[in-house]
Amino acid sequence: MKVLILGGGGFLGQKLAKALAARRSLRGQPVTALVLADLAAPAALDAPFPVRCVALDITRRAAVDALLQAERPAVIYHLAAVVSGQAEAEFDLGMAVNLEGSRNVFEAARALASNPVVVFTSSIAVYGGEVPEPIEDWTALNPQTSYGTQKAAAELLLTDYSRRGFLDGRGLRLPTITVRPGKANRAASSFMSSIFREPLQGQEAVCPVGPEFEHWYLSPRRCIESLIHGAELKAADLGANRCFALPGHTHSIGAMVEALRKVAGEAPVARIRWEPDPAIQRIVLGWKARFNPAKALALGFRGDDSFEENIRYFLEDDLQPAA
Numbered sequence: 001m002k003v004l005i006l007g008g009g010g011f012l013g014q015k016l017a018k019a020l021a022a023r024r025s026l027r028g029q030p031v032t033a034l035v036l037a038d039l040a041a042p043a044a045l046d047a048p049f050p051v052r053c054v055a056l057d058i059t060r061r062a063a064v065d066a067l068l069q070a071e072r073p074a075v076i077y078h079l080a081a082v083v084s085g086q087a088e089a090e091f092d093l094g095m096a097v098n099l100e101g102s103r104n105v106f107e108a109a110r111a112l113a114s115n116p117v118v119v120f121t122s123s124i125a126v127y128g129g130e131v132p133e134p135i136e137d138w139t140a141l142n143p144q145t146s147y148g149t150q151k152a153a154a155e156l157l158l159t160d161y162s163r164r165g166f167l168d169g170r171g172l173r174l175p176t177i178t179v180r181p182g183k184a185n186r187a188a189s190s191f192m193s194s195i196f197r198e199p200l201q202g203q204e205a206v207c208p209v210g211p212e213f214e215h216w217y218l219s220p221r222r223c224i225e226s227l228i229h230g231a232e233l234k235a236a237d238l239g240a241n242r243c244f245a246l247p248g249h250t251h252s253i254g255a256m257v258e259a260l261r262k263v264a265g266e267a268p269v270a271r272i273r274w275e276p277d278p279a280i281q282r283i284v285l286g287w288k289a290r291f292n293p294a295k296a297l298a299l300g301f302r303g304d305d306s307f308e309e310n311i312r313y314f315l316e317d318d319l320q321p322a323a
């Protein structure tokens, strides 16, 4: 089967591509080809099947249609997005990519007339406002950011396109994925990785919130397992609600720093500077931290056992030696 990853040059897209290359199969069938598409053509990847890397802007409807018609993938991972901080700073871009671009992808999938599996990475940013916690699977979507609003709107489309039989959608509301490798990005949550990543790599990092700040997390390793599991589930097992929260864990920054100390000692902890940033706080303090991901747990998704695991996975999978 052919698999397409939109946003295939990004953090999760690259990890997913490597995981597919390692496991060689999906939905009980061998992967015969992989297409990675992103704004700039992603780097080539070693794999036991052909990998095509293409440049594609999902805001260009005709280009999305042309790629899908040419490739006819059985499974489409739609990971392409403008992340939270940038979608807040650049409203029109966020709307164009996260909402209209998503609709372009769903329409192109519909035009295949083959009911392809579409795995869409939504976010817990679809929740916010005045609701009791924990957030249940049935809690009303009430985003308080433009990013969350765009993801919520795309979720509704994915569910309706699935109900109509245009595509077989699975919308996974990702927790914040920590510890993210590479460089800081424009997600408002970026510090939730950089305060661990940079100190573990010998650099200083700034924490813009206090140690009491709580949030909902998942490691990259478990996230990729979840993206694969999300594609493998049978449509019949998903029921009518095609979008749901993935399992994660609520941790305070203080407890996460303690986990860092336990795994890596005092030196990285001493490299964290605590400097409140009201602009970041305005976004992240509106996010919800407590979830009851009952549907995902019943469907066999799993989170991490402790934040120490997240730190260890980073050391095993992603640590970059200091330059």
Ligand SMILES: NC(=O)c1ccc[n+]([C@@H]2O[C@H](COP(=O)([O-])OP(=O)(O)OC[C@H]3O[C@@H](n4cnc5c(N)ncnc54)[C@H](O)[C@@H]3O)[C@@H](O)[C@H]2O)c1
Pocket (backbone or CB within 6 Å): 006, 007, 008, 009, 010, 011, 012, 013, 037, 038, 039, 040, 056, 057, 058, 059, 078, 079, 080, 081, 082, 083, 097, 101, 121, 122, 123, 124, 173, 174, 175, 176, 177, 178, 185, 189
């Ligand atoms: N990482 C997290 O903590 C997290 C949490 C919740 C949801 N998500 C979602 O998961 C997905 C992947 O996130 P990530 O962390 O890998 O982000 P990322 O920024 O590393 O990857 C997103 C990719 O989308 C691409 N992209 C942006 N605009 C595009 C366009 N117009 N056309 C084609 N490609 C475009 C970017 O170039 C980038 O490579 C996103 O949909 C994101 O919203 C991530």
